[in-house]
Amino acid sequence: MSDILLQAENVGIRFGGLQALEALNLTVRDKELCCIIGPNGAGKSTFLNVLTGTLRPTSGSVRFLGHDIAGLPLHRIARLGIARKFQIPSVFPSLSVEDNLKVARWGAPSPVRPVGELLELVALTNRAATLAGELAHGQKQWLEIGMALAIEPRLLLLDEPTAGMTPQETLATAEMLLRLKGEFSIVAVEHDIRFVRALNCETLVLHQGRRLRSGPFHDIETDEMVRDVYLGRR
Amino acid sequence: MIARDRNWLLIFAVCVALAIVYPLFADGYQLTVIRDALIFGLFAASLDFFWGRTGILCFGHAAFFGIGGYIMALVTLNDAIPFASLLGIMGAVAGAAFVAAIIGYFLFFGGIRGSYFTIVTLAMGVICQQAAVSWSSVTGGDSGLIGIPPIEFDLGGLHVDLSQDLPSYIFVSAIVAVAVLALWSISRGRWGTVLTAIQDNEVRAAALGHNAPLRLLVTFVLSAAIAGLAGALYVCMAGLVAPDLSGLLLSTEVIVWVAVGGRGTLLGPVLGAIFIQRAQQTISSFNPSLWPLLLGCVFVIIVFVLPDGILSIYARLKSLFKGRRRAQ
Amino acid sequence: MPPKACSPACANASPARPDAMDFLVTTLLNALTLISILMLVGLGLAISFGLMNVTNLAHGEFVTVGAFAVYFVQSMGGSFWLGLAAAPIAGAVVGCILEFAIIRHLYSRPVSTVLATWGVSLILQQGLELTFGLGAKPVTPPIEGTLDLLFTVYPAYRLILIGIAMLTLLGVILLISRTSFGLDIRTVIQNREMAEGVGINTRRTYAIAFTFGAAIAGLAGGLVAPLAIVLPQMGVNYLANAFFVVIVGGVGSIGGLVAGSVFVGGLTSILNYQISPSLAQAIVLLAAIVAVRLRPNGLFNGASR
């Protein structure tokens, strides 16, 4: 019980007339990897925003290490050990790749990994001096993952980390996450079924803001209803 | 990056060398002209430190210059205060920083950036000038305060008396050089890099653990403090303080100095201040109301023709030249 | 030389009768005068700053141009009313040229817009000074004298001013809610891409809306001319106050505009009796900043557009 890192209970959120999320539960244990999938507009990003405390749920609660984090300033949340990668790649375009990572390290209370190691981890060593704005899309995604790693998180939340990547890059990303899995907990939001299959972890399927299914990925993959949703039959 | 730093230091060294040899060729009057221009150069550098690094434009920076000037004047004109020059400078710096801290706190932590910030600081400048005019029992109203004594103090057995042209020129040049160098090292190191990151994407920087509003606030306060210092120096050199030292026209001019000299370079604005003031004196001697008209035109020209300042002409020529060579 | 333009507040009439009721009504009417002017000036700013995201620092000059239009017409022997008709036209002409020559090229460069419009503002000020010479310009109101209201006597012209301002505002509300042009504006504001998708020419709509706001500000300048000190530099105070109105009231609704004007105008008028105008202005600025800190989206956020 004590190894529960993040616990979302009965989370719901309304935007005006739209019930964007309803009665969602999620428990993330220490050093656990889990995925959230669902069609466009299912509420994945919104759920991630609630999990990181950026959005305050209209009902239910989110606790990180037992503390309510809803509504804390962003930098405080980061310093608690929650890192995230945004859906739109958001690196600092006018800084070099190296400076991007440095800025990330400086934000951490106690950074461990040196910049060189981070560069290696995300395979950008030979682009260290390039302006981040000039990177290819996939490289930006990697850089952003590297920045999230730099703050030495306890929990890493990734919003569509492989969007815009080639199939090879996608698999490489999955491998990287599997390698990091032993160090901290990871929650990944993803569209790409191949990526989730490669991770092969606990998966939550969202549909119109509700839980459709949850369980190990191979159970989810064979589920009729999930297929229907993805193929647009529902 | 390293090459850019080296270039900057090179230009800085050339400027310092020029400042050192200048007294050999100039008479007393010319020295005082450059000295006063250098003070405004320091003022321009203070604005550039904030605007250049954060991308947020302060449209009332003269308010801090004026606050510094008035505090310095009030302290040094009061016979009861000992060590008036030193206390006056400290008071000027602290006063400007204090006002910036209050306004900045509400704005930055209230999530106000960009145009909103520009507008509020514009209003702040307008109000400061009005206050200087109408609070006449303290500020001397429209005509300001006159008879401010030159800076004079003892520091560790060294007696500094700036009533003469040459000592005051040396003193001001030294302060400007040290301040610009200090601002530069702050803005190219860790502090400046994080500010650039905040300018690029504030939410991202915050999500990495950076307290963006606090950092902006501290930068703003530092910038205002330097502006206050410049104001204090100026009134002692000029011997008087008047409402237009905190006015909108000066706020506007300092923006032009920075924009023409090259935003974000710190040295460019100092040079911009010196050269534009020369131009201003020449033009104003024909017709005083011609200058604001020209200033207006300069604004429009900068925006449409030279968005990166005069120095960018050189860079553009260079890239043009390189492009040619590559084409051959 | 500091601009000694009259702040909108110094147009206050001093109370003639000492009793409390009289004081109250006079203060109220003074506040109403200021609020009316602020609403008219703020309207154009709410359109450009609030909705188009254009920081136009030359907005105050529309007011100046309106006031000078009245002065010019009067000095040529025309009546005040003719001048007042010319004021919005003058504002619109200047606004239209500004939009066409400068602003539309800078929609994606906010800081450049600030600099360029400030440059235009300086050019206009000096242009007026070179054309009309130094010094304040006299403008006489169409009616001298006062009107005896039950509790106080009040300058008749000010009552007319309030009336015209209210009618104008009513007209604007009708225009935006009832006409097809108003519908275009609302659509463009709500979703620019969608508006383009359904075939609305957003550039044209912006240009017309901007010019319209300039015209209303010009009208405000014409209205205030007999009360204010007409100088080329008079615009900046209106600029600052109108920005407060928009910032405090929030953007996107007439309700916000009214709320912001009442806040800024009301506070200024009340404070003006107690303290010097510039201190009053400083307090209004601080109050506006605090208000923004507490309600970052404006006092009237969430109201229907």
Ligand SMILES: Nc1ncnc2c1ncn2[C@@H]1O[C@H](COP(=O)(O)OP(=O)(O)OP(=O)(O)O)[C@@H](O)[C@H]1O
């Ligand atoms: N701030 C907001 N205000 C109003 N509605 C919102 C807001 N944020 C999200 N929504 C709505 O909530 C729903 C869920 O959006 P969300 O971005 O979470 O979906 P998603 O699953 O991440 O989709 P995608 O795969 O496209 O990223 C959508 O219908 C969206 O329009």
Ligand SMILES: [Mg+2]
């Ligand atoms: Mg999403």
